[in-house]
Amino acid sequence: xxxxxxxxxxxxxxxxxxxxxxxxxxxxxxxxxxxxxxxxxxxxxxxxxxxxxxxxxxxxxxxxxxxxxxxxxxxxxxxxxxxxxxxxxxxxxxxxxxxxxxxxxxxxxxxxxxxxxxxxxxxxxxxxxxxxxxxxxxxxxxxxxxxxxxxxxxxxxxxxxxxxxxxxxxxxxxxxxxxxxxxxxxxxxxxxxxxxxxxxxxxxxxxxxxxxxxxxxxxxxxxxxxxxxxxxxxxxxxxxxxxxxxxxxxxxxxxxxxxxxxxxxxxxxxxxxxxxxxxxxxxxxxxxxxxxxxxxxxxxxxxxxxxxxxxxxxxxxxxxxxxxxxxxxxxxxxxxxxxxxxxxxxxxxxxxxxxxxxxxxxxxxxxxxxxxxxxxxxxxxxxxxxxxxxxxxxxxxxxxxxxxxxxxxxxxxxxxxxxxxxxxxxxxxxxxxxxxxxxxxxxxxxxxxxxxxxxxxxxxxxxxxxxxxxxxxxxxxxxxxxxxxxxxxxxxxxxxxxxxxxxxxxxxxxxxxxxxxxxxxxxxxxxxxxxxxxxxxxxxxxxxxxxxxxxxxxxxxxxxxxxxxxxxxxxxxxxxxxxxxxxxxxxxxxxxxxxxxxxxxxxxxxxxxxxxxxxxxxxxxxxxxxxxxxxxxxxxxxxxxxxxxxxxx
Numbered sequence: 001x002x003x004x005x006x007x008x009x010x011x012x013x014x015x016x017x018x019x020x021x022x023x024x025x026x027x028x029x030x031x032x033x034x035x036x037x038x039x040x041x042x043x044x045x046x047x048x049x050x051x052x053x054x055x056x057x058x059x060x061x062x063x064x065x066x067x068x069x070x071x072x073x074x075x076x077x078x079x080x081x082x083x084x085x086x087x088x089x090x091x092x093x094x095x096x097x098x099x100x101x102x103x104x105x106x107x108x109x110x111x112x113x114x115x116x117x118x119x120x121x122x123x124x125x126x127x128x129x130x131x132x133x134x135x136x137x138x139x140x141x142x143x144x145x146x147x148x149x150x151x152x153x154x155x156x157x158x159x160x161x162x163x164x165x166x167x168x169x170x171x172x173x174x175x176x177x178x179x180x181x182x183x184x185x186x187x188x189x190x191x192x193x194x195x196x197x198x199x200x201x202x203x204x205x206x207x208x209x210x211x212x213x214x215x216x217x218x219x220x221x222x223x224x225x226x227x228x229x230x231x232x233x234x235x236x237x238x239x240x241x242x243x244x245x246x247x248x249x250x251x252x253x254x255x256x257x258x259x260x261x262x263x264x265x266x267x268x269x270x271x272x273x274x275x276x277x278x279x280x281x282x283x284x285x286x287x288x289x290x291x292x293x294x295x296x297x298x299x300x301x302x303x304x305x306x307x308x309x310x311x312x313x314x315x316x317x318x319x320x321x322x323x324x325x326x327x328x329x330x331x332x333x334x335x336x337x338x339x340x341x342x343x344x345x346x347x348x349x350x351x352x353x354x355x356x357x358x359x360x361x362x363x364x365x366x367x368x369x370x371x372x373x374x375x376x377x378x379x380x381x382x383x384x385x386x387x388x389x390x391x392x393x394x395x396x397x398x399x400x401x402x403x404x405x406x407x408x409x410x411x412x413x414x415x416x417x418x419x420x421x422x423x424x425x426x427x428x429x430x431x432x433x434x435x436x437x438x439x440x441x442x443x444x445x446x447x448x449x450x451x452x453x454x455x456x457x458x459x460x461x462x463x464x465x466x467x468x469x470x471x472x473x474x475x476x477x478x479x480x481x482x483x484x485x486x487x488x489x490x491x492x493x494x495x496x497x498x499x500x501x502x503x504x505x506x507x508x509x510x511x512x513x514x515x516x517x518x519x520x521x522x523x524x525x526x527x528x529x530x531x532x533x534x535x536x537x538x539x540x541x542x543x544x545x546x547x548x549x550x551x552x553x554x555x556x557x558x559x560x561x562x563x564x565x566x567x568x569x570x571x572x573x574x575x576x577x578x579x580x581x582x583x584x585x586x587x588x589x590x591x592x593x594x595x596x597x598x599x600x601x602x603x604x605x606x607x608x609x610x611x612x613x614x615x616x617x618x619x620x621x622x623x624x625x626x627x628x629x630x631x632x633x634x635x636x637x638x639x640x641x642x643x644x645x646x647x648x649x
Contacts, residue, residue, distance in 0.1 A: 001128050003158075003569040004609055007067040008043060012060045014645055022628035024601065025610045029617040030632035035642025036613045037162050040573045042066075043611070044159050046077045048087070048105060048120045048152055056646045057081070070127035087120050091127060121150040130567065133187060153184045157568065160554055162575040162613075166546040169537040169553070172522050182521050188557065188566045189488035203471040206464050213461035220454050224447075235451075239444050246437045253430050270412060277405040284398045288391065295387045302380040309373040488564055489516050495563075496523060496556035502596040504588060505548060523553060543580035548593065551577050555597070559604045573611045583616045594618040 008019040019039055020026075028036045038054060045051040046066035063080040070091075078088040090100040107118035116132050117123050125133070133149040156170055168174060171181045329336050347354050497514045513526045515534075527533040537549045551574060561568035577597075583590040601610060602623045620627045631639040635647065 001130070001567055001569040002069060002071055002607075003128065003571045004069040005043060005066065005571065005611065006069065007065075008039065008046075009065040009067075010042070010061060010643065011063045011065070012643055012646075013062060014060070015643065017643060019630075019642075020628060021609075021611060022626050023609060024624050025598075025612070025620045025627035027617055027620070027627070027629035028611075028613045028632060029615060029629065030639065031634050032615075033641075033648065034632035034634050036632055037575050038642050040159060040161065040575050040611060040613060043573065044155070044161070046079055046087070047155060047159075048124070049155075049159075051081060053081070055648075056641075056643050060643050060646055070124065071129040073127045075127060089120070089123055121148070121152060124151040128569075149180070149183055149187060153180045154187075154569065156181060157184065157188070157554060157557060158571050159573040160551060160575065162579060165550060165576065165579055166543040169522060169550055172520060173538065178520075185521050186485075188561065188568055189492070190485040190566070199471055199475045203468060203475065206468045206471065210461050210464040210468070213457050213464075217454055217458045217461065220450060220457075224450065224454070235444050235447065239441060242437050242441050242444070246434060246441070249430050249434045249437070253427065253434070256427055256430070270408065274405065274408055274412075277401060277408065281398065281401045281405065284394055284401060288394050288398065291387050291391050291394065295384055295391075298380050298384045298387070302377055302384070305373050305377045305380070309370055309377070312369045312373065484564070488560060488566065489518070491560045491564060492516060492556050493523070495559045496553055499552040499555050499559075499596060499600075500549075502599070503548065503552065503592040505552070506545065506589075544586070544589075547577065547579050547581065548589070551593075555600060558608065559600055562604045562607070570605075570608045571611075572605075572608060575613045576615075577612065578614050578616065590616070590618070598624050 004023065005021045007021060010017040010019075028039055030036060035054075035056065038052070038057060041049075041052050042057075042064050043066060046064060051057070061081055063078060066077045068075050068077070072094050073091045075089065075091040078090075085105055086102050087105065088100070089103050090098070092098045101113055101123065103112060103120045103123050104118075105120050107122070111118050113123065114126075117126055122132065125131075128151075170185075171177045174181075493514045493516055497512070500508050500514070501510065508525070511528050514523055515526060516523050522536055524534045524536050527535070537546055537553075540546045540549055554572065554574075557566075558568060558572055560566060577593060578590060581589060597610075598620045601608060602621065617629055617631070619629070632641055633639045634641050
């Protein structure tokens with residue numbers, strides 16, 4: 001796996017820091033607190049890990065970028081501490097195509113790119129040119145579901161961080177997590193190929209499909225037995241019986257409807273009486289309306305006569321005032337009147353009307369009119385009173401007639417209700433039964449084909465047994481072809497022993513043998529080739545020994561990968577290999593370790609990139625180039641810390 005780191009860039013609040021990473025060896029050394037271990041930690045953070053928030057990073061870091069090569073792709077990864085769930089990944093293919101994707105750390109329900117990339121790990125493997133790798137969730141259970149082997153599982157063997165360098169051996173002793181580490185080693189050595197993973201995925205899919213079909217069949221059969229739906233013939237027979245019964249009930253309903261005529265149950269004399277009462281009530285209402293009209297008419301006439309009486313009284317007063325009045329001037333135009341004129345003789349001196357034509361008005365005529373009006377008004381009042389007296393008997397008569405008709409209507413309604421109740425009861429009973437028949441028929445129509453469908457699904461589940469058996473045989477055949485896996489295990493054991501001897505690991509001689517436990521995948525050291533006298537990383541006791549054992553195993557694994565072409569990234573990051581080891585006191589171990597490390601880089605690991613962090617610098621030889629080293633001091637301008645302007649309070 002080609003994986004080359006090029007540049008780490010820190011965007012801080014007051015500066016942009018660039019950390020160049022050499023193609024072969026980059027050595028960071030210097031004082032404590034200068035940010036040396038933060039460099040590989042930030043690289044790991046860009047590759048999907050967590051971030052250790054040191055005081056400097058917590059207060060100053062805004063974002064971090066990592067430029068690298070993955071497979072044949074040039075990649076830029078950017079992460080911000082404020083967003084832990086996503087990473088921005090941009091890459092360019094050899095053809096010049098450029099892509100960018102905001103990739104989630106945790107897989108989502110739907111792919112973020114293509115059909116198989118669900119999270120950051122999937123994208124990293126894709127850019128490395130590796131397909132999806134799936135392993136059993138429980139390696140000891142052949143029926144266990146398949147889960148993905150992630151990029152982070154592989155990176156455990158690439159980045160040896162300072163915190164866990166002497167506390168765990170690649171998580172091989174950590175419950176739950178150890179299975180993923182074991183799967184990663186099996187993938188490296190060849191016990192797991194892409195074809196084997198693909199075959200096991202297909203087998204798992206068929207197994208789940210078969211299990212789903214059989215569970216569905218069991219549930220449907222339980223349902224059919226619960227409701228007594230044994231077979232399609234039985235359901236068809238019941239449907240025929242229900243349809244015959246529905247025809248009988250429908251015919252009975254039609255017969256009841258034809259026999260129900262509510263009007264035929266009203267007697268002729270009751271009908272005649274009802275009609276006579278209706279006519280009588282109508283005539284009485286007409287008489288009352290006529291009397292009301294006459295009363296209103298006579299009251300109006302009386303009002304008019306009273307008005308005439310008042311006008312006659314005003315006329316009498318006018319005569320009394322104006323009869324003897326003489327006019328000196330015309331009341332219309334004011335012209336003086338000359339009664340002595342010849343023209344006025346024998347005429348009215350005012351209007352010139354001849355005396356013979358003048359209407360004579362007797363003063364007594366007004367009184368006669370008033371008396372006549374009083375007599376007429378009295379006659380109208382008497383007539384109105386007689387009409388009003390006639391209204392009351394008619395109103396009482398109308399009320400009696402209405403009450404009689406109401407009683408007759410209630411009696412007829414009661415008789416009709418009694419008949420309708422009997423009719424409705426019988427009708428409702430038949431309709432209820434008909435509805436039940438129809439509902440049952442609809443249900444039976446829906447499930448009539450279910451027994452046949454159960455047989456079909458059951459047959460389909462059984463039919464999957466054949467391709468599953470074929471896949472099992474192919475898996476066995478594929479596993480048989482992975483004979484090199486055992487050879488790779490032996491190569492790792494051999495290389496592990498060689499590295500331990502080369503660095504002069506304390507109390508380790510040629511007589512000791514290294515054996516990898518095939519069940520736990522933890523290497524054991526056999527003293528004098530005696531299985532009864534063995535020890536492992538967890539029995540080493542000294543923290544310095546544990547550190548060396550873990551680093552040497554990583555070197556052996558990478559050396560084997562280089563020699564046998566194992567799928568391991570060509571990158572190794574070691575943070576503080578001399579942790580718990582004092583270089584001046586253990587000078588021989590210090591020099592032997594770095595001598596063997598650079599020897600491997602110059603020969604077997606020629607294509608590997610090494611990033612190393614330690615307090616004391618040990619320069620690589622000339623054949624391991626290009627290489628860079630950086631001295632980092634907390635309060636130096638020439639050799640600044642990781643964040644150049646930051647100083648401890």
